Amino acid sequence: EAGVPPSGGRSRVVQKRVQVAYENSAKDVEKKLKWEPTNWQKHLKNIRQMRSGRDAPVDQMGAEKCFDQNAASEVMRYQVLLSLMLSSQTKDQVTSAAMAKLREHGLSVQKILETDEETLGKLIYPVGFWKSKVKYIKQTTEILHEKYGGDIPDNVAELVKLPGVGPKMAHLVMDIAWNRVSGIGVDTHVHRISNRLKWVKKETKNPEDT
DSSP states (O other), X not given: OTTOOOTTOOOOOOOOOOOOGGGGHHHHHHHHHOOOOTTHHHHHHHHHHHHHTOOXXXXXXXXXXXXXXXXXXXXXXXXXXXXXXXXXXXXXXHHHHHHHHHHHHOOSHHHHHTSOHHHHHHHHTTSTTHHHHHHHHHHHHHHHHHHSTTSOOSSHHHHTTSTTOOHHHHHHHHHHTTOOOOSOOOOHHHHHHHHHTTOSSSOXXXXXXX
């Protein structure tokens, strides 16, 4: 009869593949998590166009311009770190001048260890909060000497443990000193502009949240 399998034979069961919900869950989650600001590429293009015809002090006096390019690698990295520590709440011109005096004095871990706080203060004055920075520099230099063999940490987690070093500085150090992008250095200006352009998923209150 039709529909009856031959004697001794077995019926062929056609299995229909049933999609299980979790099979695409990873992709679905990734899609849900992905977020981009509206028109961010257009905004960035306009910013670059406006910026292309204007020089700023940071272009010639930023941290990537303040170290001795002929120094040993570990000395160069130390100088990058110190230039960023000095730059907080300080104009680029003032930071650059302080770094020039430090390099003339001798700017290495060993040399700063041998320099007393009064002399160091005179060398970096008038950077913002110079008295606090003298203490931070001395403390950080001692840690680098004892724990890192005179070099600096090669990751953000260890960098931010150093006295006077915050997340913004740490990311910039990774970029300039180690040539590795670990994140975006967000300061007050980046924080403010990012919120105005709505480049953040929701409004943030401080640079760390941005």
